[in-house]
Amino acid sequence: EAQVTQNPRYLITVTGKKLTVTCSQNMNHEYMSWYRQDPGLGLRQIYYSMNVEVTDKGDVPEGYKVSRKEKRNFPLILESPSPNQTSLYFCASSPISNLYEQYFGPGTRLTVT
Amino acid sequence: AQRVTQPEKLLSVFKGAPVELKCNYSYSGSPELFWYVQYSRQRLQLLLRHISRESIKGFTADLNKGETSFHLKKPFAQEEDSAMYYCALKDTDKLIFGTGTRLQVFP
Numbered sequence: 001e002a003q004v005t006q007n008p009r010y011l012i013t014v015t016g017k018k019l020t021v022t023c024s025q026n027m028n029h030e031y032m033s034w035y036r037q038d039p040g041l042g043l044r045q046i047y048y049s050m051n052v053e054v055t056d057k058g059d060v061p062e063g064y065k066v067s068r069k070e071k072r073n074f075p076l077i078l079e080s081p082s083p084n085q086t087s088l089y090f091c092a093s094s095p096i097s098n099l100y101e102q103y104f105g106p107g108t109r110l111t112v113t
Numbered sequence: 114a115q116r117v118t119q120p121e122k123l124l125s126v127f128k129g130a131p132v133e134l135k136c137n138y139s140y141s142g143s144p145e146l147f148w149y150v151q152y153s154r155q156r157l158q159l160l161l162r163h164i165s166r167e168s169i170k171g172f173t174a175d176l177n178k179g180e181t182s183f184h185l186k187k188p189f190a191q192e193e194d195s196a197m198y199y200c201a202l203k204d205t206d207k208l209i210f211g212t213g214t215r216l217q218v219f220p
Binding site for chain 1: 119122145147156157158159162199201203206207208209210211212213
């Protein structure tokens, strides 16, 4: 089954404790992206990657890091989480030829206290 | 700046009533616009794209370049249409999403 998976689905952590949210897709997509979803602000892009070893900042990259060492994986790293990073995070992937048809993961709800 | 505006956070209608979810955009170029939908407990998914001029689940959306709009319409709403709807604009190598409109269809 073609899908995008994220782990963990729910996470409660404390300020400053480094964490990683994993994202994996099995569709051989070149393009992968991270978004955060906040009430009243909609979906905002954090980082994206056009292919292996190619990453770029989205609209709200501050406080986040990503890596793309393998085509299928695109982890999101919070080196020192802060309460303003409490949000619902989505990973998405798509073929580079159909960038608009993004397949989304189920979401990771992160709470930073 | 490239931007997508969805002025309504919430739209409530009764079953059988017409629905119009508003989307306006700002883009310097030829726009490509899309509607995504997120049903309760489901993933965000592509609903339709303007270039295909298709009707999906009874929804249509017409690109109006003069008014810079891409409103989503359905003549008769169904309860199963209740969901969060996002308008999105393709900008080079990314999608710009609006803030979303929650559609509630009451029986």
